[in-house]
Amino acid sequence: MRIQPNKATNRPFSETVIELFIRLCGISSILFVFGIFFFVFKEGASFLFNGLNLSEFLSSEEWYPTSLNNKRYGTLALILGTFGVTSLAMLMAVPFGLGAAIFVSEFCSPKLRETFKIVIEFLAAIPSVVWGFIGLTLMNQLIIQVFNAPIGLTMLNGSIMLALMSVPIIVSIAEDSLKAVPDSYREAAEALGATKWQVIYRVLLPAAKNGLLAAVLLGAARSIGETMAVLMATGHSVNIPTSPLSWIRTLTATIAAELGEVARGGEHYQVLFIIGILLFTITFIVNLIADLVIKGIRQG
Amino acid sequence: MRNKIEIEDLKVHYGDIPALNGISLNVVENEILGIIGPAQSGKTTLLKVINRTLELTQGVTIEGSVRLDGIDVNSIGDVYGLRKRIGMVLPLPVGLPLSIYDNVAFAPRTSGLRNKAELDVIVERCLQQAALWDEVKDRLDSLGTKLSGGQQQRLTIARALSHQPEILCLDEFSIAVDPITTMRIEEVLKSLKNEMTILLVTNLVQQAKRLANRTAFMLNGDLVEIDDTEVIFSDNPTQQSTYDYINGNFG
Numbered sequence: 001m002r003i004q005p006n007k008a009t010n011r012p013f014s015e016t017v018i019e020l021f022i023r024l025c026g027i028s029s030i031l032f033v034f035g036i037f038f039f040v041f042k043e044g045a046s047f048l049f050n051g052l053n054l055s056e057f058l059s060s061e062e063w064y065p066t067s068l069n070n071k072r073y074g075t076l077a078l079i080l081g082t083f084g085v086t087s088l089a090m091l092m093a094v095p096f097g098l099g100a101a102i103f104v105s106e107f108c109s110p111k112l113r114e115t116f117k118i119v120i121e122f123l124a125a126i127p128s129v130v131w132g133f134i135g136l137t138l139m140n141q142l143i144i145q146v147f148n149a150p151i152g153l154t155m156l157n158g159s160i161m162l163a164l165m166s167v168p169i170i171v172s173i174a175e176d177s178l179k180a181v182p183d184s185y186r187e188a189a190e191a192l193g194a195t196k197w198q199v200i201y202r203v204l205l206p207a208a209k210n211g212l213l214a215a216v217l218l219g220a221a222r223s224i225g226e227t228m229a230v231l232m233a234t235g236h237s238v239n240i241p242t243s244p245l246s247w248i249r250t251l252t253a254t255i256a257a258e259l260g261e262v263a264r265g266g267e268h269y270q271v272l273f274i275i276g277i278l279l280f281t282i283t284f285i286v287n288l289i290a291d292l293v294i295k296g297i298r299q300g
Numbered sequence: 301m302r303n304k305i306e307i308e309d310l311k312v313h314y315g316d317i318p319a320l321n322g323i324s325l326n327v328v329e330n331e332i333l334g335i336i337g338p339a340q341s342g343k344t345t346l347l348k349v350i351n352r353t354l355e356l357t358q359g360v361t362i363e364g365s366v367r368l369d370g371i372d373v374n375s376i377g378d379v380y381g382l383r384k385r386i387g388m389v390l391p392l393p394v395g396l397p398l399s400i401y402d403n404v405a406f407a408p409r410t411s412g413l414r415n416k417a418e419l420d421v422i423v424e425r426c427l428q429q430a431a432l433w434d435e436v437k438d439r440l441d442s443l444g445t446k447l448s449g450g451q452q453q454r455l456t457i458a459r460a461l462s463h464q465p466e467i468l469c470l471d472e473f474s475i476a477v478d479p480i481t482t483m484r485i486e487e488v489l490k491s492l493k494n495e496m497t498i499l500l501v502t503n504l505v506q507q508a509k510r511l512a513n514r515t516a517f518m519l520n521g522d523l524v525e526i527d528d529t530e531v532i533f534s535d536n537p538t539q540q541s542t543y544d545y546i547n548g549n550f551g
Contacts, residue, residue, distance in 0.1 A: 110358070188394040190353050192407040192459065193384035202406065207397040 037280060044273030051267070052274065063238045065258070065268045073271045075278070077238045081248035082282075084241040085155050085230055086223040089162035093223075094216055096163070097170030101215070104171065105178035106200060117172070124168035128228040131161045135233025149245050151235065156244035158234035162226055166219035173218060177211020178204055210294050217290045221283060227252040251275050304329040304467065304497045305350065310364035312345050312354070319345045321521045322364070327467075332489065332498040334512030334529065336505050338545070341518040343501040344391070347469045350499075351386040352379055368467075384411065387460030387496075391472040393452035395444030400427075400436050403444040403455055407463040422462055429492070430458035431484045449476035457485065461492075468492065469499045474507065486511055505546050509533050517542045 048054075052073065060074025104116050135157050143152035181204050189199045205212070227250075235247025236257065255272050262269040305327040312320040320342045327333050335343050348354035349366055352373055366373045368385070376382045384407060396403050404423045405413075413419060423440070427433040432454040436447070444455055453476050460468060470489075474482040489498060489511060502508055508515045509529060516526040517539070525532065525539045537543050544550050 182394075184390065184392065184394045185396055187353065187356075188390060188396060188456070188459075189406070190356060191351060191383060191386075191388035191390070192410065193380045193382075193463065194406070194410045195380055198410045202410070203396055203398075 040273055040276045040280065044270045044277055047267055047270035048274050048277070052271070057271075057274070061238070061240055063254075065262075065271060071267065075251065075275060077240050078249055078251045078254055078275070079278075080240055081155070081234070082224060082250040082252070084246075084248060085158045085162060085234060085250060086220060088155060088159035088244060089166065089223045090216070090220055092159065093163040093166045093170060093219055097167045097215070097219060098174055098212065100167070100171045101174035101178060101212075102200060102204075105175045106196070106204070117175075120168045120171050123164070124172070126165075128165065128226060129232075131165055132229040132232030135161045135229060139233065143245075147245060151247065153233060153235035153247060154245045155234055155241050155248045158230040158248070158250075159244070161229040161233050162223045165226060165229065166222050169222055170215045170219040173215035174208075174212050177208040177215065180211065181207045213290065213294060217286065221286060224283060224286070225252060225279070227256045231256055251279055302329045303327065304369065306365075306367040306370070307346075307349075308365045308367075310346070310349060310366065311362070312342070312349065313361045314357070315359045319521055320349075323518075323521075323523045325516060325523055325526050327497055327499065328514070329497055330493055330495075331513040332493055332500055332511050334508030334515040335499065335501045335518060336503075336508050336515060336545070337518035337524075340520070342521045343518055344471055346518075347388065347471055347499060347501060350467070350469065351383045351388055353383065353388075380410075384463045385466050387463070387465035387468040389453075389456050389460050389468070389470045389473050391475050393449055393456050393476050395447060395452040395455055397443065397445055399441045400444045400447070400455065401440040404458050404462050406459060411463065423458075426458040426461045427455075429461050429488055430454040431481070431488055432458055450478055450481050453477050454481070454485065457488075465496060467497045467499065469501070471501045472503055474502070474504060482507075505533075517545060519545070 057073055057075055058079070059076055060072065061077040062072040062074040063077060064070070064072045100120075104113055104120075108116060136153070139157045139160060140152035143149055143154060143157055185203050185207060186199055189203045194202065230250050231253035234249065234253070236249050236253055237247045238249050239247055241248045255275055258268070259272050262272065303326045307326070308324050310320055310323045312318070323342075323346065335346070337343055345354060348357075349362060350368070350373065354360055354362065368376075368382075373382060396406065398406065401423055404426050405419045408419060408422055413422075424433060424437075427436065432451060435451060444452065447455060453473055457470075457473065468489075473485065477485065486507070489500070492498065500508065500511060512529045514526060515529045515532040517524045517532065517537075519541060525537060525542045527537065531537060532542060533546060535543075537546075541550075
């Protein structure tokens, strides 16, 4: 015979209310994500299924949405622009961010650590338009002088700005996950005669790898989604990037720059929403890969 | 009989809080020295001074001298080498987040040993010595942290033996281990005594009585008494508080 707990009599009323409230909070976050996806999808749906040549949309580099007699909606250059500037940014941000996190977590005195954390949090709070402004003025001049380039508003410029924006995220999440490694691991490894560096790469990094991976992916997600800084710093010119000094345009910057100028409900308007769906898909895939990688690590 | 460790007037403070108030004692080579005493009496601190891991703690001050084979440990330049000469088993079992094999191979690898065949020999020998081999020999690749508490404790003992230490410090190893396994490990310790000097910190006074050649009783950072185990556990040790503690009159 199974004995079922009697909820009505065993639980105080307040417990039921609290549980209901928490349940609503959880469900609402799912609803919001689906709601956003549904809205973006709805705005672009009719042209996506009726009129848009999907293979041309993904593989053509010709983005002429305002041409009078031959409108072309090819986003290849924009996709490559987004990926190029993000990868270049991660190439700079990941080593710096993880290195800084290891320094703050393992080598800093407690006093210096507090100072560092405040500065890093301050860095994270700088609005992206300010980074864009720095890219437009300071970094522009710097790149022109250092590389003798005709113009400094390039993929390199944008990726430096993105790196500066994602480093604080990477540092603070990576530092948290390193700090979460129990001190007993450090003590055990030190008692075995491991040097500081051996403790870090043989014990701490394996123990914190999930958190470190999350830090890198959140930094990357921030880079992919960032709009204003890349709009201002990369030249905003539709172009397949061939070198760090190419000027480029990203998916996000295209939406930001053009959505205000188009007729509501028109073809161009809908295409911009389809770009939104594309961005959604990209971030979804990135998150999915992250989940699978983390699961793989846990089992392995 | 040679002194392996000579501790002289050792004082330790954590900030303003005293932990050891001037302790002097010798550890004889190839003996098991039992160290008993209630919590907060400075037993763990004493062990950490010997392998110089205490100095990693923030705000700690250490005075006095600890000599290993007649050499002051603070004058030893290669502190990592020093720590490898001393196997340390901590009270709560800490399986590093690595496979069982990698846990035991950790210390030899930090010394630069890469040869798989040699590592295999060391891993098997240490796990045998720690009475764990039969239970894990078929799953050496699974995570050490997934073992049960008692198995993890034996894993840390295997790990401590992996660099063939001259001294083995056990800090309340039997907290997480069942009585049967405790007995098996105690048998192991008795045979290890021929190869190394053992410091056994324990809350179980009967364990000290079973294993130790000599026993030290510590209380509130002071060494109350150190003598042959038979004397300490007899009806008339030198100090009344030793008798009271052992017979459960306080603590």
